[in-house]
Amino acid sequence: MIAKYRKTGPDHLAAAVRALTLGGRADDGVDHRVVDWVMGGLAESAARDVEARLNGYLQEAADLGRSYAQRRCRLWLAACVPVLIVLAVLLTLAA
Amino acid sequence: MSDERWVGDVRALVITRVQEELSVQRLLTDDQVPHVLVLTPWALPAKAQNDVRNGVREVRATFGNGDGRVRVEFDTAVDAPHPCAVRWGLPEAETAEAEPEESHGSARLLVLGFAGVEFHFLLEPAADWLPLVRPAAGYDGVGLLLPQSLAGIPHGHLVDLCYRDGVLSARRAAERLDYVVSVDGVDLVADGAPVPASGEIRYVSRVGGEARALTYELVDWSDEVPGPGGGADVLDGAPHPAEYADPGHPGTLLVQPPEPGTKAGGRRFPLPTGRDDVRVRDVHVQVLHTTATHPGSAERSHVKIYRCATPQHAAYLRRHLATQAGLVRQANAVAGRAGERAWAVAPIHLVAATPPPEVLTTRAVPMTVAGGPEHRLSAWFGVPGQPQPDCFVLVASPLLDVVGWAGYEQLGKAPSGVQLAALTALAAGVDKLHDLGVAHCDIKPQNVCHHLDAQGRSTYVLIDGDAITRSVGPVGELRFTPEYASTELIRAARQIRAPGARDTIDLTEHDRFGFVLVVLTALIGVDKVDALVRGEEGKRPVDSVSLVSDTLRDAWSPEWAKFTAQLTSAFQPGALLESSWTATAWLERLTALWSPERVEPPAEAARIAAGRFGREVTAIRTDVRDERAPAWAEWRDELIDRLRAAQQQVARDAYGKWLWLGRIAFGVSLLLLVLTLAGGLK
Known part of the structure; x- marks a missing residue:
């Protein structure tokens, strides 16, 4: 549980993104249609389909980045709690 | 003299x-x-x-x-x-007319056999003699023509056959006197003599003494035509289990039923007569298109089911299709280098219509098997009351994706040279087909599919291989698409519209023309080629070399003049008739002239991909499209690398956008603590 929050550094994120598959085993999602699209050999509708597919792969990576960032953020917020407690104690004593 | x-x-x-x-x-x-x-x-x-x-x-x-x-x-x-x-x-x-037809009897099927391969001809009863010839190169006469590749039989005009009044006669023709020809041990003479209805024609060399035998058999023939059925009745929706009939390609397949209500279409296959006036008779069949799956494999096949009128027609069709499958196999053997699986034409495999018992017992309840397979196929053709055993012929080929050719707007102001490499196997296969004396006959962009070879490279492959025919054949009986037909073929087709005035044509030029149009489609865009082939037969823009040149000049920038000239050369009158012209050499010349260093890089498509990451997706495309023309697998590897890099980038961006919130909160807390501590010390 803690590891889920602890292992959220940039290196962990890079490794997690690398582990994402592009449409199945052996990156099946990058098939001849994608190559044709790059070569400019696809009709408009087919090109849009390929672009939507690639957009999906990038969206997966972005979602992963946001998820890692949020977890990291929670970790920082959790670190704020003892600091704020000490602060509150000090202010109470001073009063 | x-x-x-x-x-x-x-x-x-x-x-x-x-x-x-x-x-x-x-x-x-x-x-x-x-x-x-x-x-x-x-x-x-x-x-x-x-x-x-x-x-x-x-x-x-x-x-x-x-x-x-x-x-x-x-x-x-x-x-x-x-x-x-x-x-x-x-x-x-x-x-x-009535007299000779009636008096000479009815037509019979002549089945010639050599080394286990059969050749079928329809013998119309008549008084004249028909040459039985394995033609040498350049022969364009009539007769019962054996394939040029049948090397066992001496080429040339050695034998004439005549069939009238139910009697088959044979005589020795004047050519190749270095051979003695006999039928069932009796030497043929120039005057001719009756021969048995079945036997063996023996060619013995006077020089080396070596002998070759051609078996023959005259069998009854029926001109029946299968009636059109109603819509397909798929019964319980179960597939039809079958096995490949090709020993070199064993395996089981489950032929899926067609869509309910699908109607079979009509097709005709040419049965040569060897005659000058009516060179072929049609064998009419009904055909259904469907798919098949393979147990234990995700691979799917495209299946054509032919329904013939008689088992004899089915036997002829099986032989005809097996010949075509063999020719395709030979062409494909050359399209790829040794050890590679590269196809020029999608392979055709004959399928046994009635599966062997072991297939039936594992796939079906024995009770339903009695008459089941034939009954199921008949029901699919909408003729459930006619089981017609042995009248079905099944042919399977790999299910491939048709190429979605890009339009001009997507390809830009320069020819899309990166696709030329993918057309190499296709060019080699087309040339090999012609070397074998056969033509595909229907090469057009719509008959080109994607195919991944064993190395994972994307190449182009021709489909619809059952249009394959001999290179030199009677033009009136060909199956082709008029828009993509060569000028020569259209001209010949016009001439034969005069009643009965049939003539032969060498289809090599027609095939080459189709290949040139495929290359043009890949380079300039499908819409431009559509516009070029549209119009009245013989008056299409593509029939005029100047109109083709104008189209290319308008489409591409002037720096491509040499490339355009080479491309246009194929449209010059008579250029494709040259025996020295080959698809491979022409493609190589084009590839050599495709030199983007001398011109501006292709203008990039203006549009940005849709979606949240449209800019990044567009960048993947524009960055990859450079002047190189690497192999398909290299393109794919590079694309995966770029896609992964883009994934890392967008993940880092998203990560960075959220991370500051926690850090700032912690920083502020710490700052407050420090300030409080500092205030207390004072």
């Missing part, structure tokens, strides 16, 4: 005589086909015979308002005058 001069004299005399005869005749009726017999002291060479025949046809067409039907035969007679004797014959109108 030289032979050349003698041949010229024969031609002149025959044509003059035919002109004289026709000029005194009234317009002939449709039933009247003139008969010209040319008697020469010695045999006229085959090429000269063709010249004479063509000359006579032209004369006949001139007098007959385009009707060029005339039967020209050649024979030798020791006492024939020099240069020749010409005998003119004209059947009487009305009664002339």
Whole structure:
């Protein structure tokens, strides 16, 4: 549980993104249609389909980045709690 | 007198005589086909015979308002005058035709066999002799033509066959006297003699003594046509289990039922007669298209199911399709380098219509098996009451994706050279098909599919291999798409519209034209090529080399002039008729001229991909498209790398956007603590 929050550094994120598959085993999602699209050999509708597919792969990576960032953020917020407690104690004593 | 001069004299005399005869005749009726017999002291060479025949046809067409039907035969007679004797014959109108048809009996199927391979011809009863020939290169005469590749049989005109009144006769023709030809042990003579309805034609070399045998058999023939059925009844929706009939390609497949209500279409296959007037008879079949799955594999096949009128028609069709499958296999063996699996034409595999018992018992309940397979196929054709055993022929080929050719707007102001490499296997396969003496006959962009070879490279492959036919064939019986037909083929097709005036054409040029249009589609865009091939036959823009040049000049920037000139050269009149022209060499010349260093890089498409990451997706495309033309697998590897890099980038961006929140909160807390501590110390 803690590891889920602890292992959220940039290196962990890079490794997690690398582990994402592009449409199945052996990156099946990058098939001849994608190559044709790059070569400019696809009709408009087919090109849009390929672009939507690639957009999906990038969206997966972005979602992963946001998820890692949020977890990291929670970790920082959790670190704020003892600091704020000490602060509150000090202010109470001073009063 | 030289032979050349003698041949010229024969031609002149025959044509003059035919002109004289026709000029005194009234317009002939449709039933009247003139008969010209040319008697020469010695045999006229085959090429000269063709010249004479063509000359006579032209004369006949001139007098007959385009009707060029005339039967020209050649024979030798020791006492024939020099240069020749010409005998003119004209059947009487009305009664002339009925008599020979009735009196000579009905047509029979001649099945020739060599080394386990069969060749089918329909013998129409008639008094004339038909050459049985394995033609040498360049032969364009008529006759019962064996494939040029049948190396076991000596080439040339050695034997004539005649079938009339139910009797088959054979005679020794004048060529290749270095061979003795016999039928069932009896040497053939020049006058001819009846031979048994089945037997063996033996060719024995006088030089080496080696012997080759060609078996033959005359069998009954029926002209039945399968009736059109209703819509497909898929019964319980279960597939039809079957096995590949090709021992080299074993396996089981489950033929899926067609969509309920699908109606079968009509197809005809040519059965050669060897005759000059009607070169082929049609074998009519019904055809259904469906798919098949393979147990234990995700691979799917495209399946054509043919329903024939009789088991005999089915046997002919199986032989015909097996020949085509063999030719495709040979072409594909050359399309790829050794050890590679590269296809020029999608392979065709014959499937046994009735599966073996072991397949049935594992796939179906035994009770339903009795008459089941045939019944199921009949129901799919909408004729459930006609099980028709042995009348079905199944052919499977890999299920491939048709290429979605890009339009001009997507390809930009320069030819899309990166696709030329993917067309190499296709070019080699087309050339090999022609070397084998066959033509695909329907090469067009719509018949090109994607195929991943064993190395994972994307290449282009032709489908619809059952249109494959001999390179030289009767134009009237061909199946082709008029928009993508060559000018020569269209011209020939127009000529044969005159009743009965059939002629042969070399389809190599037509195939090459189709290939050139495929390359053009890949380079300039499907919409431009569509516009070029649209129009009245013979008046399409693509029929004019200047219009093609204008289209290319308008489409591409001037720096591509050399490339455009090479591309346009294929549209020059007669360019594709040159025997030296090959698809491979032309493609290599194009590839060599595709040199983007000398021109501006292709103008990038203006549009940005849709979606949240449209900019990044567009960047992947624009960054990859550079001047190189690497192999497909390299493109894919590079694309994966770029896609992964883009993933890392967007993940880092998203990560960075959120991370500051926690850090700032912690920083503020810490700052407050420090300030408080500092205030307390004071």
